[in-house]
Amino acid sequence: MLEPATMKALSIATHRRTELLEITDQVQATVRAAGWSDGLLTVYIPHTTAGVTINEHADPDVARDLERRLDELVPWDDPRDRHGEGNTAAHLKTALVGTSATVLLAVDACSWAPGRGVFLCEFDGPRTRQVWVQHAAAG
Amino acid sequence: MLEPATMKALSIATHRRTELLEITDQVQATVRAAGWSDGLLTVYIPHTTAGVTINEHADPDVARDLERRLDELVPWDDPRDRHGEGNTAAHLKTALVGTSATVLLAVDACSWAPGRGVFLCEFDGPRTRQVWVQHAAAG
Amino acid sequence: MLEPATMKALSIATHRRTELLEITDQVQATVRAAGWSDGLLTVYIPHTTAGVTINEHADPDVARDLERRLDELVPWDDPRDRHGEGNTAAHLKTALVGTSATVLLAVDACSWAPGRGVFLCEFDGPRTRQVWVQHAAAG
Numbered sequence A, B, C: 001m002l003e004p005a006t007m008k009a010l011s012i013a014t015h016r017r018t019e020l021l022e023i024t025d026q027v028q029a030t031v032r033a034a035g036w037s038d039g040l041l042t043v044y045i046p047h048t049t050a051g052v053t054i055n056e057h058a059d060p061d062v063a064r065d066l067e068r069r070l071d072e073l074v075p076w077d078d079p080r081d082r083h084g085e086g087n088t089a090a091h092l093k094t095a096l097v098g099t100s101a102t103v104l105l106a107v108d109a110c111s112w113a114p115g116r117g118v119f120l121c122e123f124d125g126p127r128t129r130q131v132w133v134q135h136a137a138a139g
Helices: A024-034 A060-073 A088-097 B024-034 B060-073 B088-097 C024-034 C060-073 C088-097
Strands: A008-013 A019-022 A039-044 A050-056 A100-105 A116-122 A128-137 B008-013 B019-022 B039-044 B050-056 B100-105 B116-122 B128-137 C008-013 C019-022 C039-044 C050-056 C100-105 C116-122 C128-137
Touching: A008 A024, A019 A060, A024 A116, A024 A128, A039 B128, A039 C100, A050 A060, A050 A088, A050 A100, A050 B088, A060 A088, A060 B088, A088 A116, A088 B088, A088 C050, A088 C060, A088 C088, A100 B039, A100 B100, A100 C100, A116 A128, A128 C039, B008 B024, B019 B060, B024 B116, B024 B128, B039 C128, B050 B060, B050 B088, B050 B100, B050 C088, B060 B088, B060 C088, B088 B116, B088 C088, B100 C039, B100 C100, B116 B128, C008 C024, C019 C060, C024 C116, C024 C128, C050 C060, C050 C088, C050 C100, C060 C088, C088 C116, C116 C128
Parallel strands: none
Antiparallel strands: A008 A128, A019 A116, A039 A100, A039 A128, A050 A116, B008 B128, B019 B116, B039 B100, B039 B128, B050 B116, C008 C128, C019 C116, C039 C100, C039 C128, C050 C116
């Protein structure tokens, strides 16, 4: 893989098999360091057993509830799964939550996020995950 | 929060706890007023208990069926939820449907949407919701 | 509908009612032919009973497992569905998986995809589907 030219990459360590881990501060620091303002900001997870979502961060119980409910909605064990690695459930949760989140940047890197956070959604951890961030200017 | 510079904001009133409310006309009017053409158009919902989806609008029964099936897939009441507001189900439905939808604009604001509509997905209404719209030119 | 100006359109034939069909090669060829590099690449499906996802392509059993699990999560037959065409399940799976996927392009069209593929998610096939691709430059 060639070096990405202008996109930014973060490396994030997760701690459990299923974990919604907030990365808002890291994303906002990246936006500020890059000098990006008005436009579309996409947070992309270059993995297939982890995704990304925007959700409430004021009460950490929201993320905990979502972890438990997602695991109930998509059980880990299913004897009909054929994928040899045994982590089909993680691939499905990733497909449902999505591997990217696009938010809108206004003049300030925080404007898109009052009360909300960006969460890396680990579905087959613990692992070290990459998070890629890119921006396209408004217009 | 600073004023957004170029993105456009809509304010939409919803009517029920779970409601897929079509906002295609408002989004297209916004696109035309802004003069946006070729490129990526992102509709972003700055909330964590409401999302956005692109789906069929020819038959309103599609939206009604989706409301009922989503409520069955993610039941409102779950005694194991810990989130104090009691609306974990709305946060999960938002994570599944997503808080943004990106469509492609061609030379005309309608080209992306024959037979399809943009739906604000209310999961904890009724409320007044914000819908933010932004564009990045093709190239 | 006017002709799209700069976006690219692919036509893809699917083979089963539910099918995750890999279209990575077609998307990458499109990116290369267009000369797009650094920026946001959105793959958009202009239908409401088919979506798109990024997932593992090394083991084809992943896609097969996801097809089966999605059909179990959202059963085709539900006597309470009112939509006359009888394909509400396909509309719901499309809402869950999403009608667009945004990935990040770096200097090379392949950089976003080592080990991962772009899958057209057919939920009411077989049909011939359109796949639209557009790019916004980084900046």
